[in-house]
Amino acid sequence: METKRVVVLGAGFAGLHAVRALSGKPGVEVVLVDRNNHHLFQPLLYQVATAGLEAPQIAFPIRAFLRRRNNVRFLMGNAEGVEPRERVLWVEGQPVPYDYLVVGTGSRTHDFGLPGVAEYGLGLKSLDDAMKIRDRILSACEEAVRTSDPERRRALLTFVVAGGGPTGVELAGALGELRRHVIARDYPDLSPKEVRIVLIEAAPHLLSAFSPGSRAYAQGFLQSLGVELYLNERVVELTPGLVRLHSGRSIPSFTVIWSAGITGQALPGLPTTRGQRVATAPGLHLPDHPSIYVVGDLNYLEGPGGRPYPQVAPTAMQQGALAAKNILRSLRGEPPVAFRYKDKGSMATLGRSQAIAEMGPLKLRGSLAWGAWLAVHLYYLIGFRNRMMVLSNWAYSYFTYDFAVRIMHHRHVFPTPREAPIC
CATH class of the missing domain: 3.50.50.100 (FAD/NAD(P)-binding domain)
Incomplete structure (x- = not known):
């Protein structure tokens, strides 16, 4: 069987679960792309912010994660956009061709356009x-x-x-x-x-x-x-x-x-809907481009109640694994399986x-x-x-009764009273 290249964009919960499911599968070459060299365990970020944990304790090097996954390699860089018809992902000016693309770029803080x-x-x-x-x-x-x-x-x-x-x-x-x-x-x-x-x-x-x-x-x-x-x-x-x-x-x-609030971290070249998320078919692929799967916080798929699935880690994990499963089914000529969210609480x-x-x-x-x-x-x-x-x-x-990490890395200089009137 001809080897197919699957590019996974984003080393968050969705991306890593897709990589795990594709790891070691015959006929599949996987390229994991991320702008950082680590996976971040976001649920504990607040403890880093409040001096409870050190930053490296909730991050794991991607290359260490891939060490024993022989059909997976890592490319560090910022994704600039995708050309669905040509099946090319652009990463810092360089084309990365793919047969299948899994996009899990996550979300960013939403300021709702409020001043300041x-x-x-x-x-x-x-x-x-x-x-x-x-x-x-x-x-x-x-x-x-x-x-x-x-x-x-x-x-x-x-x-x-x-x-x-x-x-x-x-x-x-x-x-x-x-x-x-x-x-x-x-x-x-x-x-x-x-x-x-x-x-x-x-x-x-x-x-x-x-x-x-x-x-x-x-x-x-x-x-x-x-x-x-x-x-x-x-x-x-x-x-x-x-x-x-x-x-x-x-x-x-x-x-x-x-x-x-949060909003989707959209990738240029993909159509977006509410909250800068990307609407997909139930199998998590784009309706017009079945070679592109969108998972995690960026995915917009409505559940049985008519509301989109929550932007939480369990959703991302389940969608990443299902996207990989559907890619493997596609390689075997089988139809995709629809996403069904298992609410773990x-x-x-x-x-x-x-x-x-x-x-x-x-x-x-x-x-x-x-x-x-x-x-x-x-x-x-x-x-x-x-x-x-x-x-x-x-x-x-x-x-x-102590918080272990209270080292200031960079002292913040606050505005002077003239710059910031207090009332």
Whole structure:
């Protein structure tokens, strides 16, 4: 059988699961393309941002992942576009021909076109993003110690999280624990009462994907941690040092973490639909170009209820594996299999020994859910060394009430009062 080339674009959850399914298959040559040389375990990015984990502990080198996969090679570079008719992917000016293409470029932070969000909001989609947030938090505490301006100190010590989904809730909870157990000890010149953590959500409740009971539990715990909840509220503008809200209120803050939404990381040459995602047939391929499969956060496929499948890691894993399966079926002259999402449940950690987890009719809250959350994340984290390092950091933090990683890589210089009027 003639060898066919399958190019997989993106080394996220979808891309790696496609590669795994194609690895070792006869008659298939696989080229994995990514702009980074590592796979990133995004569900733990917030812990890098809040000084709980080091960046390399949640990343794994792609070449190490491919070491024993003889029919797979790696090409590092930025994809610039695709020409479906010619079956060519362009990577930094070089053509990469393919017989089949699997596109899993993921998503990026969506600013909804709001003024100032792109300039002053901090997204959380990469290791660089997480390090910027950590540096901003530590820099704000350091400057707050030495400033004599009470209003500036107030803005420095106010940390705002926009978006009450799992990422926003986990960030707010981690910041609450950071204030309680780290800032209180590392910065004796600062009172923990001065440190504000504000979580803003446009809906009347947090965590819309969870049941009302789990939402209420999460909300109650965050409030007990001292997190200020602004529900039925939304950001309309960010300026240096100020968050303006739809209600007319303003919050002085130099640190605004934006987790209010994501949009597809579109690839030029592919047609897009709502949310900059790419609509596909049930078999995950483009209707007009069956050699191109789109998986993960970029895929737009509606489920039985008429809503698109969620942009979460389990969806990406299942779609990556099915795309590979359908490519192999195509090589054998068999029709593609339609995607059917297997909902494995939802989880969110809230803080020390606290989480919520829902798996079908089973709903867990508190320490039992937290234990399940730890086990699931360790299981899906790639690399034995990474698992051991993450586990050791978690154990250290649990027994010492301390966050292990508080090194500032780049000090952030905040705007002067003239540049950022505080009201």
